[in-house]
Amino acid sequence: MxxxxxxxxxxxxxxxxxxxxxxxxxxxxxxxxxxxxxxxxxxxxxxxxxxxxxxxxxxxxxxxxxxxxxxxxxxxxxxxxxxxxxxxxxxxxxxxxxxxxxxxxxxxxxxxxxxxxxxxDPGLFSMLRVLGEAVLPEGTTTTFWGPGVSQGHSDALRRIDGVLDARQYTLPIQETVDAVKAGDDVELTTRSMHRRDCYVVAADGADLARIEKEIVEMPNYFSDYDTSVTFITAEELAAKHSGIPHGGTVIRRGETSPGVAERIGFELELGSNxxxxxxxxxxxxxxxxxxxxxxxxxxxxxxxxxxxxxxxxxxxxxxxxxx
CATH class of the missing domain: 3.40.50.720 (NAD(P)-binding Rossmann-like Domain)
Structure with missing residues (x-):
């Protein structure tokens, strides 16, 4: 054992x-x-x-x-x-x-x-990104996260002074996902691929403007995304945001010869992150x-x-x- x-x-x-x-x-x-x-x-x-x-x-x-x-x-x-x-x-x-x-x-x-x-991600998605590029050396790899709750980003929210609890949802931009799957030429940027929705329970008397500013300006987590911050009660969080689902997709597109397109996909749909x-x-x-x-x-x-x-x-x- x-x-x-x-x-x-x-x-x-x-x-x-x-x-x-x-x-x-x-x-x-x-x-x-x-x-x-x-x-x-x-x-x-x-x-x-x-x-x-x-x-x-x-x-x-x-x-x-x-x-x-x-x-x-x-x-x-x-x-x-x-x-x-x-x-x-x-x-x-x-x-x-x-x-x-x-x-x-x-x-x-x-x-x-x-x-x-x-x-x-990192983890299984990392492995698939490397595998996709190894098999299709000429091409592009795109990763989409969500829709779902990010544990790491939710934890980062809860570390902010004045935040009692929080959930952060990572949401892929569906138009961009569809374009990548179809092989369309689309500009891929951090902001065009995902958005982040934050639901925050703040302490009584906390400076909500300061909390929101800290969230949307947090490097590596929120500053590069369109991020919404919604302040709710603990009861609302428990009633509407108690689950921790998540998921995502890795897509590798490439050509094995001129005009011969190939696609490798790996997708997760998780009831509990x-x-x-x-x-x-x-x-x-x-x-x-x-x-x-x-x-x-x-x-x-x-x-x-x-x-x-x-x-x-x-x-x-x-x-x-x-x-």
């Missing part, structure tokens, strides 16, 4: 916990938290404070880091890699090279392996354990992970039934 730790018990942590129950070769042995461990109720696993990680170093095969990218993982990733083989879903695309370097240094110093930026992302982290956790067992150390990405390492099925069965 692969012994798994969850680091952070929010939506993603609970999604990972649910995913582990679907994998017969894995067991959850501990949940780490910054909060009072006594305040956390899991499906049965013990809860420990993050300061107690060293005591679990020999009892955990892989630690799945489930903090947010806005502030948590920059510290959580390198810190956990000092004690365990790790997997995370760091998703601030522009900062991935710097994050990779910091985790790589920590993991190498400790002799551990750390697979970063897994999930579905955190449960699906958690499922990806669990599969990546299996791969990380196998890679570490072969002596690999330092940081890795999804580009370094094989399908055989991801799968619980033996190589022999994969060849016999899936190839």
């Amino acid at each position: 692969i012994r798994v730790a969850i680091n952070g018990y929010g939506n993603l942590g609970r999604g990972v916990e649910q995913a582990i129950t679907k994998n017969d070769d894995m067991e959850l042995v501990v949940v780490f938290t910054r909060r009072d461990p006594g305040s956390i109720t899991t499906q049965g696993a013990p809860v420990a404070h993050i300061d107690d990680m060293p005591a679990w170093a020999e009892k955990v095969d892989v630690c799945l880091n489930c903090g947010g990218s806005a502030t948590d993982l920059a510290e959580q990733g390198p810190a956990a890699a000092a004690h365990f083989t790790t997997v995370d879903s760091y998703d601030t695309h522009a900062e991935i090279p710097a994050y990779y370097a910091s985790v790589d240094a920590a993991a190498k110093a400790a002799g551990h392996l750390a697979v970063i930026s897994t999930g579905w 955190p449960e699906f992302t958690g499922s990806v982290l669990v599969a990546m956790g299996r791969a990380a354990v196998r890679m570490a067992a072969r002596g690999q150390t330092g940081a890795r990405t999804v580009f370094d992970v094989t399908l055989a390492d991801l799968s619980a099925i033996s190589p022999e069965e994969l060849r016999a039934s899936y190839l």
Whole structure:
């Protein structure tokens, strides 16, 4: 059995916990938290404070880091890699090279392996972008996200002073999606491809104008998009925005000879973003354990992970039934 730790018990942590129950070769042995461990109720696993990680170093095969990218993982990733083989879903695309370097240094110093930026984007979508370009070297790749709730962007909203809770919806511009699928010549910019809708519960007396300004001007998250901000009550948020659906599409278009068009598409439609992302982290956790067992150390990405390492099925069965 692969012994798994969850680091952070929010939506993603609970999604990972649910995913582990679907994998017969894995067991959850501990949940780490910054909060009072006594305040956390899991499906049965013990809860420990993050300061107690060293005591679990020999009892955990892989630690799945489930903090947010806005502030948590920059510290959580390198810190956990000092004690365990790790997997995370760091998703601030522009900062991935710097994050990779910091985790790589920590993991190498400790002799551990750390697979970063897994999930579905970055993650599965990243793999499909590389695959599409490798197969169709002459062409264009387009990624659309949504419609759905972005966990990372919603988390970034909640970090703003005066915000009690929030949901952020990423919405593709349908006219642009249709044009890309049809192969039309269309200008693709950040603003022409997606918009962002934010629903915010503010504290009593909070400066709503300041909060809205911070949101629409936030770099890497909202500043490059047409972003709407709607202030609502906690009751409205619970009634109308309690779910966490998401999805998206990767499209690679190219030609194999003049006038011969080809298209590769990969699409996700998710009822629960955190449960699906958690499922990806669990599969990546299996791969990380196998890679570490072969002596690999330092940081890795999804580009370094094989399908055989991801799968619980033996190589022999994969060849016999899936190839």
